[in-house]
Amino acid sequence: MPLPPYLDAKNRPRLAPVARLRFWWKAQTGQRQDRFAMLTPLAAVMLFLLVILSAFAYLRFEEIAREREAIQRDVEYTQQRLRLRLLEQQEQLMRFARELAARELSTDDFLVRAEAFANLFAEVQSLRWIDDKYQTRANYDPNGALIGASSKDALIRREAEETSNNFQLVRDVLLPIYSSPLKDPRGPSLVQLHLPLIDKTHFKGDLLVTYSVDAMFRYGVPDEVTSKYAISFLDGQSQLLAGTSLLEKTLKRRILPWANPVNAYQVPLSPVGNGLSLRGQAYRTSVGVIGSGLFWLVMILSAATAWLLVANWRHTRRRIQAQDALVQETAFRRAMENSMLTGMRALDMQGQITYVNNAFCQMTGWAEGELVGQTAPFPYWPKEDHDMLRGRLKEELSGQIAPSGLQFRVQRKSGELLEARLYVSPLIDAFGQQTGWMTSMTDITEPTRVREQLAASHERFTAVLEALDASISVAPLGSNELLFANKLYRLWFGAEAQGHLQLVAEAGVPALAHSDETQDTVDVFAGLPTDHLSEKEAESAEIYLGSLGRWLEVRTRYMGWVDGRLAQMVIATDITVRRLAEEQAEVQAQRAQASSRLITMGEMASSVAHELNQPLTAINNYCNGMVSRIKGDNITQDELLGALEKTGRQAHRAGQIIQRIRSFVKRSEPNRTIASVATMVAEALELAEIELRRRNVKLTQYVAPNLPNVMVDPILIEQVLLNLLKNAAESIDIAQKPTALRLIKLRVAPALVEDKPVIEFRVTDSGDGIAPEVMDKVYEAFYSTKTDGMGIGLSLCRSIVESHLGRMKAENIYNGSTSIGCCFTFWIPNPDPLSAPPAQRPKQPVFQVPP
Structure with a gap:
């Protein structure tokens, strides 16, 4: 059977993953489909069995984990009790050591106190008083021997060496020190505690206390813990010092590898540490008969499920044959609904809606049942646009809609309006007959809003530029074309680029000459930074334009135009009023300078009069004297000449004074x-x-x-x-x-x-x-x-x-x-x-x- 057009090989890459799987399934033969149909439930049963087994293992591991948490909690509790007991003993022994260091006790008193302490704490085997010279002052040892009879000499030597080393260490650090455990194969294991005797920071000796590890176990470990776990004390080599221990492998573990392993938890024994640790091991429980029963129950249920699947397979074959008849009928509708992102609507030849997809319903807000079967006016038509849309519908049914589509308003069910564009194409059935019209609708509300905002922004920007009191013009370099000019520029220079070029020339900005790039292999604008022209500082100049009779401040800068060309923007501001104000201010300053000089001379008028009075008085006296002597004819020519010379000097002096004052007061340009x-x-x-x-x-x-x-x-x-x-x-x-x-x-x-x-x-x-x-x-x-x-x-x-x-x-x-x-x-x-x-x-x- 040939494949439909939407499932052929060239359209296959555009299908969704689900559609590809369906295509692959349809491409298989009936026998292979039956085989896969049978294998799939079996795989599900096997997966179910795997999940059950995994759950069983998980529960078993959870049980083991809970046992481990319990033993960890009990072992840590035991370790805490031992620690508190040892710390209590250590505190009493330190008070005992302070009394020995202060020499408040004699040897007899030491033995009495040591006996009382040993009776109070059964794990204490002996107490020994050693002075700072490593000489034993007193020794309390009721047993008479620290170790067993066998290998006694070797252990005595080892104890002596250990005691000597610890004595040196406690003398250096002045802190209590526990020794490593001393193990005797036939006797109790021992641990030594060295307490320094300190008197005013001076080392006075060592109080050596010997503990029995076995007694520490018997008197320190609670009975409720030993009843549930095998508690043991181990040394640094994991050798048993006291307590009980379980074997790591048992007969049960050798027979059933999945049996419960020995749960164990080990912690250092504080404050002893130094190679002594506490270990607890849980006693084993049952083999897991209940778990085995559950396993066989799951296996029986799985087998029953497999038998039921065989019966279901025959029923499935009959259902598949019935479904094949529906695949071709629904393939087109599903493909269209799943692949189309725009709203789809189908009309019959009379204009009745026969189909809408989900995108169309979501776009209009109306459900499919509310739209299918409707005729004009449709529910999504705005009431005020009914007449116009009826005419558009007639054009659509007659095939007169342009290929570019039709733009109209759509009213949602909520009353909200949106802008949409409708594209129309004939709907052809499988027999090549046209059964109606297929329309695709796209929501263009947002693009329309953006376009309107851009238009409004451009209008506002243009209005601002038109209202500026400065002339703005933009022209490309090397061309007489005027790209932009605001209202003031057009008022001054018209709509030509001559005014722009005149302003550039008057401002003294070098212009690039136009060249025919077809005749030259090098671009005339090569090397100009077109990407960063807007970041360059603008050039400014003040010019007087005779054609306008105005002073203008001209600022120019290069910029990249919207079409990629290099352009030059010129901003010319009328500064005539400012220049006139500056000139007037300069005139006023000159007047103020002259006024200041006049005021200064006015204040000095009396002094100037006094200065002029002296030479004038001298001139008057010389003249009167010469007249008198000439009348008496008792003056010689030389005397007359001398008097005239003196009179001339006085007159010159008066003239100098007047000339200096006149030159200072005289108003003149700078x-x-x-x-x-x-x-x-x-x-x-x-x-x-x-x-x-x-x-x-x-x-x-x-x-x-x-x-x-x-x-x-x-x-x-x-x-x-x-x-x-x-x-x-x-x-x-x-x-x-x-x-x-x-x-x-x-x-x-x-x-x-x-x-x-x-x-x-x-x-x-x-x-x-x-x-x-x-x-x-x-x-x-x-x-x-x-x-x-x-x-x-x-x-x-x-x-x-x-x-x-x-x-x-x-x-x-x-x-x-x-x-x-x-x-x-x-x-x-x-x-x-x-x-x-x-x-x-x-x-x-x-x-x-x-x-």
Whole structure:
């Protein structure tokens, strides 16, 4: 008979293991099937017999194990009783030994106490008092002999040697020691206990106690244990010292190898140990007649079962013939149900459901009985989609459904909706006739949800990019194609890539030229790290774009596009407002500098007037004197020339004062030039001396010789230095220091700050210093410790110094816990420390010369 298509050779690898076994079974002949059908129950009977025998053996082994546990428990109990008895005796003997060590007992007292102890404990054979010289002081031995008559000399020698060795050992360790058992073939076996006699950590001798092993057995082993087990004491060579022992092999064991072996358990006898052990052996029980009876009963039952199997075989053959007729009918349905993972539904030509598989029922939530026989509208159709689905059903029955399938909604029995895709194919029977339509349905709810989430995520991402106040564009390298542009980019540059290329060019980012790779064997992008482009730092530049009239901050970076091409992303941010704010802030800073200079000159107005009054008064006096003498005609030409020269010098001096003040106050743009440090200090001091003289403050200065020139704005540096000197003078004046302490020190010298060469300016005053709570606020704008101060002096000074890449700091000078002044220091970078003479090059420390 030919095999059905789903069981032919080419489809065989796709079958499940159960289906493969069924296929193999169907491929066998009837005779072989009968043979296998007969062998299988027989194998089951043999397995049953094996299980019974295994269970019997297991129960027997369990019985033996319980016996072993019982003997182990009883032997350990016996060992514990012996141990406690020996420890009790050892404790009393140690008290006896302490009295001997303390010399509280005489020889007679020793014998009396030893006799009482031996009477109390029958296993004690003798007690012997040995001093530290190994001389016997007293010996209690009621038996008169320690061993039997035979081989007495040999055993005496062995005992003496053992006693001597143990005496040496107990003298070394100062602890109780048990000897190895001394076995006498015709007498009792003995064990010695050596107890050290110690007086204040000094060894005074040995108390030797001799035990009889046989007495230890008779008085130490409980009767209830000896009634159940053969208890024996063994030495290190497993030789019997006392007790009883069973033979390992008996007649029963030789006849029945599976008979119960002798259960035995052996443990060391504590605290003796040292080769003495306790062994217990269980007495044998019955041969196992009950077990043999069970075995034959199992054999009889197995034979009866085999006979029943023969009768069952004939009945099985008749059942197999009846089942063959059902195999072909159910093979198709089982194969389809077991192999298909998608929902399957069969419709007849009129649109009635004739079959659904388990996957379809699980997908819709309806049982097979609730679906088979139903016509449109089907239970799993949503009510709002009935009209649409009826039209789809007509197309399905007419064969007009596209091969790509139909997507529609399915309503579960619980009311939950899911998205499904339906594929339709004609259902052809075994005679080649179409009997209906077979549809396969797949649940696509999760893929649809993921696709919708991706679309929503893309929409949100695009909305964010469109709403950014920065222009974003992406273009591939070597091409004029624009891959992406947000709303602001399109507003500025349109939809072309020219704006992207213009931003890249204006930002100064080198672009790769386009090349025809068909004409070159080397890829133009070879060597670029396309796998890690997103981890590279973005390049940034600020440019002014005339076409837009805006300042833009342009950042570019390379990235791998979704299609694998290498692209360049450009982000352009409008920073016009920030640039205007920076320019306005710079203008305000210049105005603040000019205002500070005007305020400083306003405060120095009276002193300047006093300075100008001196040369003007001298000029007036010279002129009046010359007029008077000319009228009196009593002046010579040389005297007239001398007076005119002096008048000219005074006028020049007044002009210098006015010119210096005008150049300081005059508002001008920052002009950094190469300036001399000594010249800047001299010009600042020339203006500061007026204020210092007015406040009666003395200035000492140290300017290192041959200082290098620096690139600064000299007017601004002079303003900083003048402000610090003026503040120092005011601090001294406010502190009301005496004349001898009204002192300011100025020091200008090269130094090293953070391993960088600088020119250090240090102004130290002798005022009261700055309060600690104010120290952190002195540089804040509009904060002043003076009642009439504006609070912009030090803030402006620090801004000027930092604009020259320098730093400023202030610190108090203490004498103990009292502040005796303040020191302001600022640094200006030294452009070329090696340009100075070798003697003036910065070292560590730079200068040690006091100011």
